[in-house]
Amino acid sequence: MANQVSPLGTTAAMTTTTAKTGTAAKATPATESAKTGSTESVAFRAALDVVRAVEPRIADAIGAELADQRESLKLIASENYASPAVLLAMGNWLSDKYAEGTVGRRFYAGCRNVDTVESIAAEHARELFGAAHAYVQPHSGIDANLVAFWAVLADRVESPALRRAGVRQVNELTDQDWAVLRRELGDQRMLGMSLDAGGHLTHGFRPNISGKMFDQRSYGTDPETGLLDYDEVRRIAREFRPLILMAGYSAYPRRVNFRLMREIADEVGATLLVDMAHFAGLVAGKVFAGDFDPVPYAQIVTTTTHKSLRGPRGGMVLCGPELADQVDRGCPMVLGGPLPHVMAGKAVALAEARRPEFAAYAGRVVENAVALAEGLSRRGARLVTGGTDNHLLLVDVSGYGLTGRQAEAALLDAGIVTNRNSVPRDPNGAWYTSGVRLGTPALTTRGLGVAEMDDVAGLLHTVLSAIRPGVGPDGAPSKARYVLDRAVAERVAGQAADLLADYPLYPVVDLG
Numbered sequence: 001m002a003n004q005v006s007p008l009g010t011t012a013a014m015t016t017t018t019a020k021t022g023t024a025a026k027a028t029p030a031t032e033s034a035k036t037g038s039t040e041s042v043a044f045r046a047a048l049d050v051v052r053a054v055e056p057r058i059a060d061a062i063g064a065e066l067a068d069q070r071e072s073l074k075l076i077a078s079e080n081y082a083s084p085a086v087l088l089a090m091g092n093w094l095s096d097k098y099a100e101g102t103v104g105r106r107f108y109a110g111c112r113n114v115d116t117v118e119s120i121a122a123e124h125a126r127e128l129f130g131a132a133h134a135y136v137q138p139h140s141g142i143d144a145n146l147v148a149f150w151a152v153l154a155d156r157v158e159s160p161a162l163r164r165a166g167v168r169q170v171n172e173l174t175d176q177d178w179a180v181l182r183r184e185l186g187d188q189r190m191l192g193m194s195l196d197a198g199g200h201l202t203h204g205f206r207p208n209i210s211g212k213m214f215d216q217r218s219y220g221t222d223p224e225t226g227l228l229d230y231d232e233v234r235r236i237a238r239e240f241r242p243l244i245l246m247a248g249y250s251a252y253p254r255r256v257n258f259r260l261m262r263e264i265a266d267e268v269g270a271t272l273l274v275d276m277a278h279f280a281g282l283v284a285g286k287v288f289a290g291d292f293d294p295v296p297y298a299q300i301v302t303t304t305t306h307k308s309l310r311g312p313r314g315g316m317v318l319c320g321p322e323l324a325d326q327v328d329r330g331c332p333m334v335l336g337g338p339l340p341h342v343m344a345g346k347a348v349a350l351a352e353a354r355r356p357e358f359a360a361y362a363g364r365v366v367e368n369a370v371a372l373a374e375g376l377s378r379r380g381a382r383l384v385t386g387g388t389d390n391h392l393l394l395v396d397v398s399g400y401g402l403t404g405r406q407a408e409a410a411l412l413d414a415g416i417v418t419n420r421n422s423v424p425r426d427p428n429g430a431w432y433t434s435g436v437r438l439g440t441p442a443l444t445t446r447g448l449g450v451a452e453m454d455d456v457a458g459l460l461h462t463v464l465s466a467i468r469p470g471v472g473p474d475g476a477p478s479k480a481r482y483v484l485d486r487a488v489a490e491r492v493a494g495q496a497a498d499l500l501a502d503y504p505l506y507p508v509v510d511l512g
Contacts, residue, residue: 008081008445008506040084040506047091070505073416073456073496077392077439078250078278080310081446081505082349089348090312094340102328114340121343124350128284129295131318135327136346137338138315141277142209144302145202146334147317149213151300151326152244152271154333157185187215191242191270193228194218195430196422198252198394200275214244221252221424226385228252230260237268247294248275248302251421251437253373253388255292262297274298277315279390281308281441284353285362288390299323308365308391308441310358311349314342361444365391368440371450375457381464384423384435392439396423400464404433406482410467411436413484415493416460432479446503455499459492 052059069081099114100107103122106115118136125134138144158170161181165173173181190210193199197220201208204216217240219233237245245265247256258274265272274294280303282288283295294301301318305311317327331338352358366389373387382399397407404420411418421437428434438460440453448456466488470481 008083008504040088043088044084044506066506071415071497071500073459073500074442075416075418075438075440075456077419077437077441078304078307079439080306080308080441082306082310082312082345083352084506085352086310086312086345086349090341090345092341092344094344097340098337099340100331100337102331114338114343117340117344117347118338121347121350124347124354125316125318128350128354129301129318131295131301132320133318133324133327135317135319135330136314136343137330137335138302138317139335139339139342140313141275141302141304141315142202143330143335144277144304144315144317145210145275147315147327147330148273148300148302148319149210149244150333151317151319151323151329152273153185153188154326154329155323156243156271157181157188186213188213188244189240189242190214190216190244190246191233191237191240192216192218192246193249193252194220196426197221197228197424198249199246200248200250200277203246203248203275217242221385223425226424227254228256230257230264233261234264234267237264237270241268242270244273245270246273246275247298248277250278251392251394251435253369253383253385253390253393255288255389256294257291258294258297259291271300272298274301275303276301277304278307278392280304281310281353281358282362282366282391284309285359285365287359287362287366300327305346305349308362309349309353310361310441310445311353312342312345314339314346316346364449365440365444367450368444368448368453369393371453372438372440372457375454376460379457379461381457381461391441392437394421394423395436395438395460395464396434397436397464398423398434400467401469402464402467402482403428403469403479404435405431405480406467406469407436407464409480410482410484410489411460411463413489413493414459414463415496416463428479446500446505448499448503452499455495459495459499463488463492 048059048062097114098108099111103115103118121136122134125136138147165177167173190204192203195205202210204214205211217236219236221227222229247258247261262272276283276294279288283293295318299320300323303316305314305316319327369388369391373383373393376395377383382396384394384396397404408418408420418436418438420433421435422430422433423435426434466484468483470478470483472478472481
């Protein structure tokens with residue numbers, strides 16, 4: 001692991017130290033540049049000084065967030081650490097510019113620099129993922145999904161209606177034809193993975209706008225193995241005949257075969273839409289290739305640009321030429337003005353992801369997830385599907401006698417940041433849950449490896465084994481309250497801090 005490029009500060013050779021937890025010697029990004037300050041740290045300190053002069057409480061909150069992230073074991077699968085270059089690319093004058101439209105076709109004048117930024121970001125996305133077209137304007141994953149949904153609806157429902165009416169655009173329809181088209185647009189079907197099996201709210205669930213847009217059904221996982229059953233997906237698709245077959249997940253700890261999913265979609269005349277927000281970094285790093293890379297198989301792919309891709313908070317849509325025009329109508333169809341400063345951050349992150357060291361990083365993310373799963377299983381934890389072959393794992397904490405909410409809160413007391421998550425057929429529902437989702441992208445970015453994942457598994461098991469369910473004010477059992485001995489929490493928090501001390505987060509400089 002020597003001579004890696006650390007994404008968290010100045011490029012320099014990695015040094016080797018002995019872990020304070022007693023594990024074997026390992027490589028760390030604790031460079032002299034990081035220890036003594038760097039160009040990045042000077043820039044951040046100067047920026048906070050400017051903020052503090054106007055509203056010191058905001059500067060304090062920003063500094064406190066950095067301190068919290070430095071000191072905590074971040075195991076939230078959807079979080080990561082963007083590089084200083086990505087962060088700095090977002091704090092600039094591009095934020096002041098309106099730029100509705102697309103490159104070369106804006107509704108505002110003076111957008112030449114935004115055109116440059118958006119073009120570069122799209123170029124990197126196309127090259128990185130091997131996509132024919134990339135749309136980098138979406139502000140988030142849900143925005144990317146909405147753009148994709150409406151691009152498919154426009155292509156498969158609206159365009160045929162316009163051709164039948166002999167007009168070019170919807171403003172030329174009669175009121176009667178428009179009323180018919182509106183009903184048709186609202187009467188389409190989507191099939192996606194169920195929420196408790198690992199799907200996402202934006203995949204057609206009623207509390208979300210996607211569930212209000214589509215007549216939706218879900219496919220789940222095998223009750224015994226927890227694995228995706230492609231024959232069952234095919235059976236449901238044949239019966240339901242959806243317009244969109246949605247694939248992708250937020251809490252499924254295994255790979256998906258997108259070749260099989262495309263076969264199912266083609267058989268029933270559906271458009272295959274893949275949401276790869278969680279595993280985009282594994283696709284970019286070529287860890288997910290062949291049948292497990294969605295880009296060659298799906299007509300349209302959406303993603304966030306953070307999570308395992310390690311960029312700024314935002315979204316993106318990839319597609320073939322047949323949907324490119326519809327996708328580029330994201331504004332005004334779904335979006336307002338794009339955020340040029342965030343597109344700049346996306347461009348930098350995508351450029352970073354095209355470097356060879358990112359592929360090595362993506363491989364280590366999966367190696368670390370497998371090691372964490374093995375460490376927990378060896379200590380008796382119950383894992384959904386029995387393990388993982390991606391970046392996340394799902395612990396069924398009912399084996400510890402806990403709800404997910406109790407486990408999440410108690411782990412936070414001990415300096416371990418996770419999020420509760422439903423497990424398949426969860427008796428506690430989506431609020432209290434029976435699971436805790438863990439991910440390795442962030443800790444892998446900091447430089448932790450397989451040996452450290454076993455240490456992390458030990459800390460997790462120590463806390464989970466020490467938690468006791470609490471009772472409410474009425475003395476009845478509570479799904480939220482818990483009891484954790486303060487000494488256990490403080491000891492584990494100290495051990496976590498010792499473990500992280502060898503892996504500094506961003507240039508080590510006081511931003512207070």
